[in-house]
Amino acid sequence: xxxRYSDKNPIGLRVLTTxxxxxxxxxxxxxxxxxxxxxxISSLKTKADxxxxxxxxxPDPQWQNITGILFDSPxxxxxxxxxxxxxxIVAIQIVSGAMLAYALVFLKFRTRKILFAIVxxxxxxxxxxxxxxxxIILADMGLLDSFGGxxxxxxxxxxxxxxLRQAFMQLPKGLVExxxxxxxxxxRALWGIVCPMTKASFITFGLMNFISTYNNYMxxxxxxxxxxxxxxSQGLRAFxxxxxxxxxxxxxxxxxxxxxxxPLLILFAFTQKWFINGIGGETGMKG
Amino acid sequence: xxxxxxxxxxKEYENGFQAVKNVNLEIGDNEFVILVGPSGCGKSTxxxxxxxxxxxxxxxxxxxxxxxxxxxxxxxxxxxxFQNYALYPHMSVYQNIAYSLKxxxxxxxxxxxxxxEVAKSLGLEELLDRRPGQLSxxxxxxxxxxxxxxxxxxxxxxxxxxxxxDAKLRGQMRVEIADLYQRLNTTFIYVTHDQTxxxxxxxxxxxxxxxxxxxxDSPANLFNFPCNKFVxxxxxxxxxxxxxxxxxxxxxxxxxxxxxxxxxMNAEKTQKLKAGGWIGKKLLAGIRPEHVVVADSPExxxxxxxxxxxxxxxxxxxxxxxxxxxxxxxxTSQLEEHTHDSDIRLGVMEERIHIFDPExxxxxxx
Numbered sequence: 001x002x003x004r005y006s007d008k009n010p011i012g013l014r015v016l017t018t019x020x021x022x023x024x025x026x027x028x029x030x031x032x033x034x035x036x037x038x039x040x041i042s043s044l045k046t047k048a049d050x051x052x053x054x055x056x057x058x059p060d061p062q063w064q065n066i067t068g069i070l071f072d073s074p075x076x077x078x079x080x081x082x083x084x085x086x087x088x089i090v091a092i093q094i095v096s097g098a099m100l101a102y103a104l105v106f107l108k109f110r111t112r113k114i115l116f117a118i119v120x121x122x123x124x125x126x127x128x129x130x131x132x133x134x135x136i137i138l139a140d141m142g143l144l145d146s147f148g149g150x151x152x153x154x155x156x157x158x159x160x161x162x163x164l165r166q167a168f169m170q171l172p173k174g175l176v177e178x179x180x181x182x183x184x185x186x187x188r189a190l191w192g193i194v195c196p197m198t199k200a201s202f203i204t205f206g207l208m209n210f211i212s213t214y215n216n217y218m219x220x221x222x223x224x225x226x227x228x229x230x231x232x233s234q235g236l237r238a239f240x241x242x243x244x245x246x247x248x249x250x251x252x253x254x255x256x257x258x259x260x261x262x263p264l265l266i267l268f269a270f271t272q273k274w275f276i277n278g279i280g281g282e283t284g285m286k287g
Numbered sequence: 288x289x290x291x292x293x294x295x296x297x298k299e300y301e302n303g304f305q306a307v308k309n310v311n312l313e314i315g316d317n318e319f320v321i322l323v324g325p326s327g328c329g330k331s332t333x334x335x336x337x338x339x340x341x342x343x344x345x346x347x348x349x350x351x352x353x354x355x356x357x358x359x360x361x362x363x364x365x366x367x368x369f370q371n372y373a374l375y376p377h378m379s380v381y382q383n384i385a386y387s388l389k390x391x392x393x394x395x396x397x398x399x400x401x402x403x404e405v406a407k408s409l410g411l412e413e414l415l416d417r418r419p420g421q422l423s424x425x426x427x428x429x430x431x432x433x434x435x436x437x438x439x440x441x442x443x444x445x446x447x448x449x450x451x452x453d454a455k456l457r458g459q460m461r462v463e464i465a466d467l468y469q470r471l472n473t474t475f476i477y478v479t480h481d482q483t484x485x486x487x488x489x490x491x492x493x494x495x496x497x498x499x500x501x502x503x504d505s506p507a508n509l510f511n512f513p514c515n516k517f518v519x520x521x522x523x524x525x526x527x528x529x530x531x532x533x534x535x536x537x538x539x540x541x542x543x544x545x546x547x548x549x550x551x552m553n554a555e556k557t558q559k560l561k562a563g564g565w566i567g568k569k570l571l572a573g574i575r576p577e578h579v580v581v582a583d584s585p586e587x588x589x590x591x592x593x594x595x596x597x598x599x600x601x602x603x604x605x606x607x608x609x610x611x612x613x614x615x616x617x618x619t620s621q622l623e624e625h626t627h628d629s630d631i632r633l634g635v636m637e638e639r640i641h642i643f644d645p646e647x648x649x650x651x652x653x
Contacts (some may be wrong), residue, residue, distance in 0.1 A: 108342070110301065177340050178373035182387035182434065184360040196377045 036261075043255035050250045065255040074227065075256050078235030083263055085150050085231060087113040090206050093157040097205065101164035102190045106176045107258045116165070123158040131222060140224060145224050150231070153223070154213060160205045167201035168194060204273035211264055289351055289441035289474050290316055291337065291604065296346035298332050298498075306332045308498040309346070319358075319468050319475040321489035322519070323482060326527035328499035330447055330478045337476060338367050338444050350441065353539060361390075366435035367444040370451065374434075374508045380406075383417040384433045391438075405433045408470075427454045434465065445477040449586040461487060482522055486510070494518050514524050519641055520574050527573045527641070530612040534565045543572055543640070545609040548582075548589040550637050559652040560642070570651065573641040576605065576618035582634035590633040594625040608633065 009017075035072075036274060042050050044061040069075050103109075104116050134153055143149030171194060179189040195202060218234035224230060242254050268275070291314040298307040305356055314320050316456035322330035322502040335341040337348060339360035346353045355363055366387075374383050381402055388398045410427045419427055428448060449457045465488055468475055479485055485492050486506045494501040494509065494517075513519035519527045519587070533552070541557040544549040550572070551588045552560060557561045560566065582588040592610030599622065606617045608631050615633055625631060640649040 088534075131325075143520055172371065172373065174369045174373035175375065177360075178367070178369060178375075178434075180340070180360040180366065181338060181367045183390040183438075184386075185359075185361060188390065193375055197375075 007071070009089050027195040028097065039254050040258050043251060043258045045251050045254075047249065047251055050254070062251060065251050067157075067258065069252065069255045069259050073239065073252075073256065074235060074257055075232075075239060077228075078232045079260060081147075081229065081235075081262060082214045085147055086210045088151050089154045089213050090153070090210045092155045093160050093209055093254070094202060094206055096156050097160035097164050098190060098195065100161050101168050102186065102194060103188060104161075104165050104167040105171075106189075106194075107186070119158060119161060123162070127219075131219065132222075145226055145229060145242055147229060149223050150220055153219070157205070157209050160209060163201055163205050164198065167198040200274045203271055207267065207271050207275050210267065214264060236260060288383045290314065290349075290350040291442065291474065291476070292347075293333070293337070294347040294349070296333070296348065297335060297344050298329070299344040300342060305362050306498050307336070310498075310500055312493060312500065313501065314474060314476065317472055317474060317475065319488060319490045321485040321492045322476065322495060323492055324495035324501075327497075328495040330480075330493075330495050331366065332498075332610060333495070334444050334446055334476060334478045337442075338365055339363050358607045360462060364438075364440050365442045365444060366438050366440035367446065368431045368435050369427075371446040372419070372431045372451075373385045374427055374430055376419050376455045378418075379415065380419070380422070380430050380433075382418065383430055384411075384415075384437055386649040387434065392640065401437055408436075409433050424452050425460065432464075436467070436471065440473070442474045443471075444477065445475065447479055448477075450479070450481070457484075464488060468504055475507075483522065486522070492522075493559075494521060496521075501617045505509075512650075512653045513641065514650050516571065516573065516643045516650075519643070519650070520559055523575055525576045525616045525618060527575050528579065528615050529571055529573050529643075530615070531645070532570050532642075533570045534560055534568055535569050536566050541566065543570065543642070545572075545589050547591045548587075548634075550589055550635060550640055552640075553638055556642070556652045565651065569645055571643040571645045571648070572644065575638065576616040578636040578639035579615060579617035579623070580619070580631040580634050580636065581617075585632075585635040588632040589635050592633075593632060594627060594629050594631050597627070600622075606631070611624045623643060 021191055041057065043065055044063065045055070045058040046060075046062055049055045049058055100119070104112060138144050138149045138153060141152075143152060175193055175197070176189050179193045180186075184192060211258075214231070215233055216231060217237070220229075221234045221237070222230045224234065227235070230238060236253075239256050291312075293310050293312040296307060296310040296312075298306060299305045306524050310329075311331060322333055332341055339355070339358065343356050350363065350365075351480075364579050375521065378386065381533055382542075384402050384405060385398050388401065393401075402415070403412070409534050410431060411426070411429055411433060414422065414426060419430065428451075428587065431448070445464070451461050452460060456613060461484060464477075465609045468488075477484075477488060486509075489506055492506055492509055493503045496517055502509060504512070509518060509522045513522065513645050516529065520529070531544060532545055535542050535544050535549075537549075541552040541560050543552065590608070590610035590612050592608045592615070594606060595609050595614070596605075596607040598605040598607075602620055603618055603620050606619065608617070610631075610633065617633060643649065643651050644651055
């Protein structure tokens, strides 16, 4: 016998449940979005208005704060540095991560399980613990204070290897075997068969690592000291100290922060469909 | 066009389990060889070793005289059709079929020509733009075959290609594979656990069990001259009836005595039983359901019992009887109905009896 949903749940209770969900999500959204909105609004205020709690929306938006950041500050250069360094790092991480994940899933070799355990164990290691050895290695290679040093020290992403491995494991092994029988090398099977079928995970991997590399502060600030090599976070700090005059020019600092976020917002707008699929575990495989 | 030789091939996994044990097999040019056996007998592993998808733990694999153990699958010029089709879901039927040629960097015009030829021969022309997800099981199977055919490989490997299809389609595709074999004139190695497929398609059948080859022979010889009880029981539907007998000499004649009667041995069987020293000993006898008959006299009765199940299949009927020798199955073209629990007396075609050593289960005489 079918019991109708509404029989079990009176309409009043359903309205109440929905209202509760909306309230919780609404509060969480406000908490998440408010600092961002505040930053954007503050970037259009005057120096005087910014600390005046009576004024929330600027009566006279100061657009010159934004144009000043865009045309008369080093911020665009930091954005450019961050963007291209992140792009190169992510490209290398995708290639290295996909190759290792492919080997872990589709190749048979004795040390496969141990290798994966070692890789995952390094994920447990606090990042700070790797700073000193990494610094010494880069110093020995003469790569301190250079884009090369920034790139070469981030060529492998354990998170990415794990994410891709999980996605590859969802694929039938027969597909790779069929590709091998069709004459494809492992390299070709990876990029021609496996990659298109796990596109969502690749995009998620790329996007998440792009964002974290783009925003990375601690490590780049340890190995670079010339402003020509600054990434955005480090650049913002330098801007805060120099042009923001240690917080006295909050409006400019806010404008710089808002400008810095724009590339990430654009990126997210184009890739959010894949991003959410990838997080949800969808591999994009049909049939 | 290829000759394949497996010399003492063994597959041992890391945990020490031997999936294939010391297999020796020679497959000639243009043969259609079937590897058949129950689940876990090592037939698919053997096929995958020939394909290069599994490493060979020991022994040599020779294709046209060349040792192929360490040659990568893509360099063996072998095509394979998989049980689950393994079509690339993100590619169209056209792209699936063309994939191997694209890898070989064949010119586009040539690829196009060959894809259309193959599609025409397999009735896939209307489906070239579709994705695998939009195809039925039979169509997917055809695409998988098209993908294999287009390369003109030396050898076709097929790993239970029909097991995902329904019975009707399976029969239809079986005919198509037989037709394909005639047209392509190349070597086929086909794995199945379905002995109907094995009997109808193969020029030679390799029966495997627990990683070992039991018998390699033509379908007719496997049916008529099985080398042991396993092969005798595995080949043929319904399966062969087995029952205990005692070999005796009576009035100068050698007979097999059952609980309810006796079976006279002809001169050839008599000689083999005597030579083997089986007189006075217990043996295991087998008779195919096709060779069981209704006894028309008490002297010809070998089994007495009651009918358990009567199945009319159209041109023939299967009668399951519970007798003094256990369950005996008769496959008869005499369609008189046997009702449940009615008395039945059964005899056998004496010259078609198979006799096995009860300990080793090896054939004493067929």
